[in-house]
Amino acid sequence: MQDVTKAPACSPPLQLLLSPRPAPLNHIPVTCQCPKGEDMGPPPPKARGLWIQLQKLLTSWLGGQQDWTQHLDEAYMLQQKRIRESPLLRAAKDNDLCVLKKLLLDRTCDFRQRGALGETALHIAALYDNLEAAMVLTEAAPELVKEPAICEPFVGEEPERFFKVDTGQTALHIAVMNQNVNLVKALLAHGASVSARAVGSAFCLSPHNLLYFGEHPLSFAACVGSEEIVRLLIEHGADIRAQDSLGNTVLHILVLQPNKTFACQMYNLLLSYDGRGDHLQSLDLVPNHQGLTPFKLAGVEGNTTMFQHLMQKRKHIQWMCGPLTSTLYDLTEIDSWGEDVSFLELVVSSKRREARQILEQTPVKQLVSVKWRKYGRPYFCILGALYVLYMICFTMCCIHRPLKSRSGNRTNSRDITILQQKLLQILLSMHLSVYLLPCLLPSCLPYECSICYACTVDKQKKLEEAYVTQQDKIRLVGELMTIFGAVIILFLEIPDIFRVGFSRYFGQTVLGGPFHVITITYASLVLVTMVMRLSNTNGEVVPMSFALVLGWCSVMYFARGFQMLGPFTIMIQKMIFGDLLRFCWLMAVVIVGFASAFFIIFQTEDPSNLGQFYDYPMALFSTFELFLTIIDGPANYDVNLPYMFSIVYFAFAIIATLLMLNLFIAMMGDTHWRVAHEQDELWRAQVVATTVMLERKMPRTLWPRSGICGYKYGLGDRWFLRVETNQDQNALRVRRYVEAFKGSDKEEEHEHLSEKQPSVVESGILARASLALPTPSLSRTTSRSSSSHRGWEIIRRNTLGHLNLGLDLGEGDGEESVYHI
Structure with a gap:
């Protein structure tokens, strides 16, 4: 070595x-050391495993990103x-x-x-x-x-x-x-x-x-x-x-x-x-x-x-005549007619605000305008009128529901009910016992059976008392129309839930998500009321009252057809699901806290003198009314009130009425300001969403396809939309004026340089300086005063001529022809 x-x-x-190969990143050994002198022995295996799982769950929940x-x-x-x-x-x-x-x-x-x-x-x-x-x-x-x-x-x-x-x-x-x-x-x-x-x-x-x-x-x-x-x-x-x-x-x-x-x-x-x-x-x-x-x-x-x-790659220019331009735009992937994944629906349901700017682009803006003006607005107004008539019918049926005088004695002094619901029960066996039994065995009936027969007939009359008079029959027709309308609403709404998705269908404000929830709930409550009426179940007033409120609230959905009222509904939705929900959490905490305090204070007092806080539910309701300033502070000057009531009520008035209500008003004002700056975009998105919805649900015979079929004119199996645009002439004029100024500046600079006769090196430096600094310097202002004056004169004359065409008809033709392209 x-x-x-x-x-x-x-x-x-x-x-x-x-070098040894490193261990994978996911298998890095982790050592854990315990402090000396604190070893209490290992915990039981089950407890240790449960604790480790809870620790991992808590760590993953707190860690996140x-x-x-x-x-x-x-x-x-x-x-x-x-x-x-x-x-x-x-x-x-x-x-x-x-x-x-x-x-x-x-x-x-x-x-x-x-x-x-x-x-x-x-x-x-x-x-x-x-x-x-x-x-x-x-x-x-x-x-x-x-x-x-x-x-x-x-x-x-x-x-x-x-x-x-x-x-x-x-x-x-x-x-x-x-x-x-x-x-x-x-x-x-x-x-x-x-x-x-x-x-x-x-x-x-x-x-x-x-x-x-x-x-x-x-x-x-x-x-x-x-x-x-x-x-x-x-x-x-x-x-x-x-x-x-x-x-x-x-x-x-x-x-x-x-x-x-x-x-x-x-x-x-x-x-x-x-x-x-x-x-x-x-x-x-x-x-x-x-x-x-x-x-x-x-x-x-x-x-x-x-x-x-x-x-730009899809358009075809037909002709240009002065400021007018005729263009054919290919509607492939843009038109929502006959497509499962609609481009317009994707744009309005996008979570990005920039996506709504696509609705301002050509030809999307023109296509939506044609569809809304030709088919969408008339059908939407007709649908809104039919729904209002439908709700009037349902309301009249609820107002004139079958009631009768209360037969039983009242045992509670606080019970103020004087009317009760009429019964409805259709039993085939009872009808048979009424009509067939006397005919088959008229002489063999004993005395007891005759008595039973008479009771059966009398009971049958009572059971049919809900639909007896002519008014009852008219109400029956309205009730059948109400049930039929509720079934149609569910039949139209439920398929869209599976097609779009639950969260997207109910969560998109532009698509009318909250109104879909309200409409489906209303239709379900109508069917629940029908079942309770047929089964003689008491308490139909509960689903009926909720159905009336929700049904009439759904009328606001049709406000999106009007530019003044459409953004208004979005403001209401954002305030309810944004500001109001956050405020309700704070309000609930304050009400529970102060209601409990008021209940404890008056728990030992006589309720006959001041009974707003006698029991806990009444204390909660009274505190809620005090929070919203519906009622004034309870007081009885004939008796001595607990001294803690004044202290607690003072704190409650400062926190609830003075601070939190004004905070809520400020929050709603901020939401109104934000939505007001986007109201044009939001209303346009509402129009697009409504148009796509109507186009998808209406029959093809009532909603033909918009545009021009290219197959008839040799453009293939595609549809086109012809759009005429008017080019802004002011931009062209400004361009001509800039070119005029540049030309005069070059002439003056050429004359100035030819008088001084600079060398080749100096001319190169000046040329590079003129390219690097196109903004004119102060030293050249005097030399260009005459040319600038002439340029401003051209601007003045053309501007006046634009305002009054008769001002320049007799002069300046030769000079103006030099600068017009």
């Missing part, structure tokens, strides 16, 4: 060559420690070619040794952008090119992924992300796999990760914006249609990138390679596992730049 003192300066001791961050921090610290301990990894990091070559020539050196994250020396050389060290490693050990990192953040948690081919982060992924073209060429020359997938938690789409580049080297290259590497990978056989674990193609991943400009350029580049294969479906129409194409994903994410870029 070579002596360390005789070794060259660039070589480490050879005793460190055979901090566990993941700490996990990564420890992993990267172990990586650096492992690199310092291993001469091979350290040489690859430092790009020390002398040490690296000697280590690779030594037979005792394991060139497959890995770091703490399962990376090889080639991974480290590519990570630190050391081209020379990577070239030495690929020449000495070409098999390292295909070796992936085998630690959990880079290969996933499933053990079987370790044995899959082309799974895990390779050196090619790292070289592509660092945009090292020479290293990418070297790795591809040594057989690097272009289809390797970098799977694992470090590469998935997660809030923990700062970026998402997919899994394949091609998507990595497209996301970093390296056109040369993209072409290089495609030439070596990279599949542009490859999909990652989420089903996203490289086009989907480009839509999710924050750099919109590079994403659009790469999108065009990749689509230029799409037509070279024999594929029936275009690359930009391939959906991911959620059924979203790149175009729909751009709408969901609110990527207006990518959306406009894709729409």
Whole structure:
């Protein structure tokens, strides 16, 4: 063995060559030491196991995201420690070619040794952008090119992924992300796999990760914006249609990138390679596992730049006449007619606020306007009118429900009930006993049976008293209409719950989530009332009263058809489910605390003089009324009140009335201010959601497809929407004025320089200065005063001519013709 003192300066001791392979990150030994003198003996096995499980559950519940961050921090610290301990990894990091070559020539050196994250020396050389060290490693050990990192953040948690081919982060992924073209060429020359997938938690789409580049080297290259590497990978056989674990193609991943400009350029580049294969479906129409194409994903994410870029590729300009332009827009994937995954529904149900800006883009804005104006608004108004009539019918049926005078005696002095519900019971056997028994056996009935028969007839008359008069029959028709309407509501709502999903259907405010809950609850209460009426169950007033409140509250849903009232309903929803729920928790704590105190104070007093806090339920209700200032503070000046009542009531008045109520009002004012700034966007989103809902539920014969069929005009089996736009002439005029100023400045500068006759070097310096500093300096202001005056005169004349066309009709034609393009 070579002596360390005789070794060259660039070589480490050879005793460190055979570094032991580190333990996996998930199997780091943890030692626990107990304080001396405090050993109380081991607990029982069952108790110890239960305590360990509770401790793990509590730790996982309290840790959350901090566990993941700490996990990564420890992993990267172990990586650096492992690199310092291993001469091979350290040489690859430092790009020390002398040490690296000697280590690779030594037979005792394991060139497959890995770091703490399962990376090889080639991974480290590519990570630190050391081209020379990577070239030495690929020449000495070409098999390292295909070796992936085998630690959990880079290969996933499933053990079987370790044995899959082309799974895990390779050196090619790292070289592509660092945009090292020479290293990418070297790795591809040594057989690097272009289809390797970098799977694992470090590469998935997660809030923990700062970026998402997919899994394949091609998507990595497209996301970093390296056109040369993209072409290089495609030439070596990279599949542009490859999909990652989420089903996203490289086009989907480009839509999710924050750099919109590079994403659009790469999108065009990749689509230029799409037509070279024999594929029936275009690359930009391939959906991911959620059924979203790149175009729909751009709408969901609110990527207006990518959306406009894709729409520019789909439009066809018919003609241009002055400021007017007629354009045909392809409605593929935009029109919700006949599609299971509607683009418009995805946009309005997106959690991103930027997605609502898509509704302002052409042609989405025009398409929604056509549908709403032509079909949506009339049908929605008709539906609202029918629902109001339906609720009036239900209300009249409830008001005129069958009641009769109370027959029993009242035993409680506090009972003030004077009417009770009429009974309804239809029994086939009772009808048979009434009509068939006397006919079959008229002479064989004994006296007791005759008495029973008479009682049966009398009871039958009482049971049929709910529907006897003409008014009862009219009410019966209204009740049947009410039940029929409730069944229709459930029939329309329940299929949408399974189609959209429970949380999304009831949780989206724009889609009318709370109103869906109210409507379904109302229909269910109507059916419960029907069952209670048929079974002669007392207490139908409970579901009936709740149904009336919920049914009339659902009328507010139809306010979204009006621009003034639509955002108003959203304000109410946000205040109820945001401010009011938070305030109710605080209110409940205050009411329970002070109600208990009031009950204890008056527990020993005579309730006849001051009975608001006699029992605990009454104390809770009275404190609630005091909290909302519905009643004044109870007082009786004829008796002596407990002195603690004044102290407690003073604190209650300060905390509840003065502080908490004003705090609640301020919270609602803040919510109103926030919603008021978004009311136009919110109302437009409500209109889109309502239009899509009506289009999905209405028959196709009552809702034809909007747009122009391209098949009739030789444009294929697609639908188009023609949009006429008026270009802003002011922008063109400003551009002409700027060009006029630039031209006059160049003329003055040329005359000024020709008078002084500068040298070639000076003219070059002035030219470079004029390019570097386009803003005019103060020293040149005097020399350009005449040209600037002429330019401002042109602006004045054109502005006045824009306001009054008769001002410039007789003058300035020759001069103006110079500046008009």
